[in-house]
Amino acid sequence: MDSLLTISGLTKSFGGVHATNDVNLEVAKNQLHAIIGPNGAGKTTLISQLSGTLRPDAGRITFEGRDITATPAYKRAGLGITRSFQITSLLSAMSVIENVALAVQARNKHSFRFVRAAHKISYLRDEAMRALEKVGLAHRAGENTAGLSHGEHRQMEIALALATNARLMLLDEPMAGLGPTESEKMIEILQGLKSTHTILLIEHDMDAVFALADQISVLVYGKIIATGTPDEIRSNVAVRHAYLGEE
Amino acid sequence: MDRKQMITLAVMAALLILPPLFIWTGYAFYLDLATRLVILAIAAVSLNLLLGYGGMASFGHAAFIGIGAYAVGIPAYHNTYGEFELVASYNGFFQIFLAVAITALFALITGIICLRTKGVYFIMITMAFAQMVFYLFISLEVYGGDDGLVIDTRSEFPLLNLDNPLHLYFFSFISLAAAMLIVRTIARSQFGMVLKGAMGNEERMIALGYNTYAYKLTAYVISGAMCGYAGALLGNFTTFISPEMMGWTRSGELMFMVILGGAGSTIGPVIGSGLFVLVEELLSSFTIYWHLPFGLMLILVVLLFRGGLLGLISGNSKSGGH
Numbered sequence: 001m002d003s004l005l006t007i008s009g010l011t012k013s014f015g016g017v018h019a020t021n022d023v024n025l026e027v028a029k030n031q032l033h034a035i036i037g038p039n040g041a042g043k044t045t046l047i048s049q050l051s052g053t054l055r056p057d058a059g060r061i062t063f064e065g066r067d068i069t070a071t072p073a074y075k076r077a078g079l080g081i082t083r084s085f086q087i088t089s090l091l092s093a094m095s096v097i098e099n100v101a102l103a104v105q106a107r108n109k110h111s112f113r114f115v116r117a118a119h120k121i122s123y124l125r126d127e128a129m130r131a132l133e134k135v136g137l138a139h140r141a142g143e144n145t146a147g148l149s150h151g152e153h154r155q156m157e158i159a160l161a162l163a164t165n166a167r168l169m170l171l172d173e174p175m176a177g178l179g180p181t182e183s184e185k186m187i188e189i190l191q192g193l194k195s196t197h198t199i200l201l202i203e204h205d206m207d208a209v210f211a212l213a214d215q216i217s218v219l220v221y222g223k224i225i226a227t228g229t230p231d232e233i234r235s236n237v238a239v240r241h242a243y244l245g246e247e
Numbered sequence: 248m249d250r251k252q253m254i255t256l257a258v259m260a261a262l263l264i265l266p267p268l269f270i271w272t273g274y275a276f277y278l279d280l281a282t283r284l285v286i287l288a289i290a291a292v293s294l295n296l297l298l299g300y301g302g303m304a305s306f307g308h309a310a311f312i313g314i315g316a317y318a319v320g321i322p323a324y325h326n327t328y329g330e331f332e333l334v335a336s337y338n339g340f341f342q343i344f345l346a347v348a349i350t351a352l353f354a355l356i357t358g359i360i361c362l363r364t365k366g367v368y369f370i371m372i373t374m375a376f377a378q379m380v381f382y383l384f385i386s387l388e389v390y391g392g393d394d395g396l397v398i399d400t401r402s403e404f405p406l407l408n409l410d411n412p413l414h415l416y417f418f419s420f421i422s423l424a425a426a427m428l429i430v431r432t433i434a435r436s437q438f439g440m441v442l443k444g445a446m447g448n449e450e451r452m453i454a455l456g457y458n459t460y461a462y463k464l465t466a467y468v469i470s471g472a473m474c475g476y477a478g479a480l481l482g483n484f485t486t487f488i489s490p491e492m493m494g495w496t497r498s499g500e501l502m503f504m505v506i507l508g509g510a511g512s513t514i515g516p517v518i519g520s521g522l523f524v525l526v527e528e529l530l531s532s533f534t535i536y537w538h539l540p541f542g543l544m545l546i547l548v549v550l551l552f553r554g555g556l557l558g559l560i561s562g563n564s565k566s567g568g569h
Contacts, residue, residue: 051454077456085454091447102444105437106456112465117435124437164455 002029004168004198005050010059012045012222019045020056021222027168027215032194034201034209037219043202044086046219047172050200051083052076063168077106082166084157086173086202090145097141099156100128103163131163135189151182158189168198175205187211210234218242250561255514258521259424266416278412284524285419286480291504291516292426293473298502299511300434301466302446306370306498307357307377311350311471313493314380315478318346320488321390323398339402339409343479350475351468353380358467362460374495384490395489402483409483419480423517426473431513433469442466503541507548509557518556 005027012020019042027033037043048054050061052073061069068076091099101118104127105111118124132138135155140148148156154174161169174190175183187208193199194212203209209216210230217227218239226236233239262285269277290312297303319342325335336342357376364372385393401409409415433439444452445459452459482488500523508519526544530537552559 053450053453074453074456074458077454082456083454085451089448089451089454091444091451093447094443098440102440102452103455105440108437111437111441111457111462113437114433114439115436117432118437118440119435121437160451160455 003027004029004064005200006060006062007050008060008062010046010049010056010061012042012049012054012056018042018222020049020059023059023219023222023224025217025224025227027198027200029198030195031214032190032199032201032212033215033217034203034213035217035219036203036206036209041219042222043219044172045222047083047170047200047202050170051081077164077166080165080167081170082161082164082168083170084161084172084174086176088150088153088157090153090156090160092146094145095141096137096143096145096148096156097125097128097132099145100131100159100163101125103160104128104131107165128163131159134162134192135159136185151178151185154178154182154186155189158186158193162193162197166197168200169193171199171201171203173202173204175203175208183208251512251514251557254518254557254561258514258517262420262423262517266420267413270413275412278416280524280528282412282416282419282484284520285416285423286477286484287501287504287524288517288520289419289423289426289477289480290474291501291508291520292423292430293470293477294501295505295510295512295516296430296433296466296470296473298505299515300430300439300446301442301463303362303463303467304370304502305361305373305467305470306495306502307361307373307375308470308474308501309493309495309497310377310380311354311474312478312481312497313384313490314350314353315346315475315480316482316485316488316492317384317390317396317478318342318349318475319402319479319482320396320398323400323402324390324396327399337400337403339404339407342402343476346475346479347472350478351472353475354468354471355464358464358471362463362467374498377493377498378495381490381493381495384493391489393490395487395491398482398486398488401486402479415484419484422476422480426476427513427517429473433466434511438462438465503545507545507555509555512554512557515555515557522556 003026007023007025010020010023023046035043045054049056052071056069060067063079063081068079101124104124129138129141132141135158137152137155137159140152158174175186178186183205190212213230215227216230216233217224218233220242225242226233226239266278266281290308294305294308297305322334322336322342322345325331326337361369361372390396407414407418441457441462445463449459481492504519504523505516507522508517509515526541527537530540548555
């Protein structure tokens with residue numbers, strides 16, 4: 001199995017609390033690896049360390065064989081890691097397509113291009129539309145971002161991650177706050193991405209996780225207590241005890 | 248063509264046609280007023296690149312005006328009175344080059360530090376740097392200290408005589424049009440989109456892979472250099488250059504102009520400067536306390552009309568925020 005992302009001995013504490021406690025994890029290429037765990041287990045802290053907004057106290061993060069533990073956030077995105085946000089984080093003053101076009105533009109080495117109007121660059125538009133089609137938002141492209149529903153905002157988050165052409169997508173609770181039909185739609189979108197993208201998914205929605213994941217890791221109090229296929233996790237005694245709440 | 252573009256063209260057409268009429272009908276004073284307006288508008292346009300498209304509320308832009316003006320005054324001074332042969336010159340190209348280069352460098356050095364902060368801290372630190380320059384020039388006795396410096400020869404250009412008020416006016420007007428075009432082009436470019444993105448949600452832009460700091464710093468340098476250019480023009484206009492040109496109130500006035508007229512638009516800062524110059528002229532003829540009604544007016548515009556006066560007249564204003 002070809003590993004895209006390797007995390008070893010990752011540790012991060014806030015005061016006396018170990019938010020991340022000696023986490024070891026391998027994410028294989030073109031797999032959907034889900035991380036589940038109760039509230040406060042340190043899932044978002046983990047994502048923040050992987051995307052570079054938080055610096056770990058100890059441990060190593062390796063992406064495509066390169067040590068990125070100390071690489072700043074914006075450079076990690078350039079290397080091919082993108083993240084979505086648990087709390088929707090978009091450019092609400094811009095239109096839907098402008099948001100996604102900015103993500104496409106981020107593929108360029110730099111954007112110190114001062115002359116041509118961005119909206120006239122067909123490559124940015126076309127690629128943005130492609131990403132929007134994949135999440136089913138093409139018909140909303142010209143709308144004001146602020147005018148979209150919460151569910152559509154969650155889909156935009158995925159479109160932005162897609163548009164960067166990242167090889168690893170860190171998705172932080174894409175289902176957060178979605179109703180049943182919206183959740184179904186999101187599962188469908190992620191199902192479509194699975195075969196072509198490597199995804200590290202953090203999610204509370206167990207139906208979604210067990211439907212989508214190739215591998216699941218269970219994070220409790222900053223520690224990974226089990227990793228395995230959905231079937232293995234379902235039957236793992238320690239997991240049932242600690243997390244799924246069964247005797 | 249939408250309404251904003253029509254307003255832009257109308258304002259620029261008025262600025263092109265009215266001032267010559269003033270002088271031909273014997274109201275030379277109003278040409279002076281228009282020249283001041285246009286030069287301050289260039290400074291406001293430069294600030295708008297930061298404030299309107301980058302969300303950076305620089306409270307130190309007066310320093311760029313002052314440095315730009317002294318870049319005209321000091322070479323002229325030495326050309327008249329000798330010493331410091333290296334910079335002594337009346338040549339306009341040289342003086343303007345000096346103004347732009349030094350303000351760009353000053354913007355780069357101070358920007359590297361200022362842009363590590365945000366919000367109120369950014370406002371305070373930009374103001375602190377401007378005050379530093381202000382007191383530096385006050386302490387420079389050679390150039391008159393706080394009494395300032397009178398230049399007896401304006402910048403010299405081929406085919407152009409800045410002593411002729413109409414020449415000076417049109418030179419400033421064309422400069423303003425160019426500045427507006429530059430800022431408009433930048434704002435719509437890929438660079439401009441990144442800048443606007445960083446204003447709206449910096450965390451998201453970093454997550455997408457943008458080193459927002461570098462983009463903001465670049466905008467800061469462009470803005471500073473453009474404002475320095477405006478300062479060189481202002482020095483030529485007043486022919487009297489003193490630290491007072493870069494007092495902190497001047498920085499505040501530039502912010503007024505941008506916000507009052509409409510930040511983040513091409514013509515907004517020009518409308519703001521126009522209103523500022525006119526209101527200053529009108530109110531100050533009634534009372535020396537003209538800042539008070541002016542301040543009240545500004546508060547009303549900010550509270551009632553998002554997008555400033557341009558928002559109001561172009562019908563794009565939403566009252567209140569969300």
